[in-house]
Amino acid sequence: xxxxxxxxxxxxxxxxxxxxxxxxxxxxxxxxxxxxxxxxxxxxxxxxxxxxxxxxxxxxxxxxxxxxxxxxxxxxxxxxxxxxxxxxxxxxxxxxxxxxxxxxxxxxxxxxxxxxxxxxxxxxxxxxxxxxxxxxxxxxxxxxxxxxxxxxxxxxxxxxxxxxxxxxxxxxxxxxxxxxxxxxxxxxxxxxxxxxxxxxxxxxxxxxxxxxxxxxxxxxxxxxxxxxxxxxxxxxxxxxxxxxxxxxxxxxxxxxxxxxxxxxxxxxxxxxxxxxxxxxxxxxxxx
Numbered sequence: 494x495x496x497x498x499x500x501x502x503x504x505x506x507x508x509x510x511x512x513x514x515x516x517x518x519x520x521x522x523x524x525x526x527x528x529x530x531x532x533x534x535x536x537x538x539x540x541x542x543x544x545x546x547x548x549x550x551x552x553x554x555x556x557x558x559x560x561x562x563x564x565x566x567x568x569x570x571x572x573x574x575x576x577x578x579x580x581x582x583x584x585x586x587x588x589x590x591x592x593x594x595x596x597x598x599x600x601x602x603x604x605x606x607x608x609x610x611x612x613x614x615x616x617x618x619x620x621x622x623x624x625x626x627x628x629x630x631x632x633x634x635x636x637x638x639x640x641x642x643x644x645x646x647x648x649x650x651x652x653x654x655x656x657x658x659x660x661x662x663x664x665x666x667x668x669x670x671x672x673x674x675x676x677x678x679x680x681x682x683x684x685x686x687x688x689x690x691x692x693x694x695x696x697x698x699x700x701x702x703x704x705x706x707x708x709x710x711x712x713x714x715x716x717x718x719x720x721x722x723x724x725x726x727x728x729x730x731x732x733x734x735x736x737x738x739x740x741x742x743x744x745x746x747x748x749x750x751x752x753x754x755x756x757x758x759x760x761x762x763x764x765x766x767x768x769x770x771x772x773x774x775x776x777x778x779x780x
Contacts, residue, residue, distance in 0.1 A: 523758030621666030640674025697758030
């Protein structure tokens with residue numbers, strides 16, 4: 494009867510999210526561990542088959558660094574941010590568009606999902622401009638070919654969604670002059686989710702969610718409202734790499750996304766637990 498109870502619990506969520514778009518930001522451990530990759534792909538295909546419209550924006554930082562090492566190109570970071578010259582941008586495109594994205598598509602197809610690999614450059618899917626040099630800790634920093642999103646070609650995405658494809662998007666933008674720009678994957682995911690009126694933005698990470706005590710995985714904060722975010726940052730509860738993820742969520746919600754979720758991609762079926770159970774998993778950010 495336990496299995497039946499799980500199905501009964503899932504029913505209202507299947508009804509609620511039927512036909513709704515779910516944007517999944519795919520990154521971290523879930524992208525490199527073979528078992529996790531297979532599990533996530535299977536879960537995304539299941540979302541599709543119960544009537545939802547999943548889309549994926551993926552990262553690939555570690556894979557980029559590994560490829561640069563193999564090619565004898567040194568990775569350069571300033572204040573934790575990757576500096577992108579022309580040669581680095583070529584490697585980024587080669588890795589994200591040519592390898593990571595197609596690997597994800599292959600995994601989805603292996604589990605009977607129709608999927609298509611898209612770069613942000615395809616049909617100007619993600620139109621962007623080069624980020625201006627900015628002051629970081631009193632130092633003026635120019636990160637090179639790093640971009641900020643201007644607009645999303647939603648017609649292209651709607652065309653694929655209407656034809657039952659799962660779009661898999663690499664965070665590479667295109668500038669007015671055709672230049673490729675390296676985009677932050679979390680930010681790109683938030684922009685796409687907002688532009689297509691996604692019901693949810695789900696960010697897969699390597700942590701359980703937002704923890705009140707960073708050293709205690711049991712101190713998870715299950716729900717945060719947008720109004721609580723500034724005080725949580727001030728208290729240091731939201732800190733480091735979690736800040737841009739939360740800021741992406743806040744902006745997405747302000748732009749119409751109903752809820753955002755930061756969940757642990759290392760946990761088996763974390764995606765299904767978040768979407769289909771009352772208790773959920775990870776941290777949910779809401780209005």
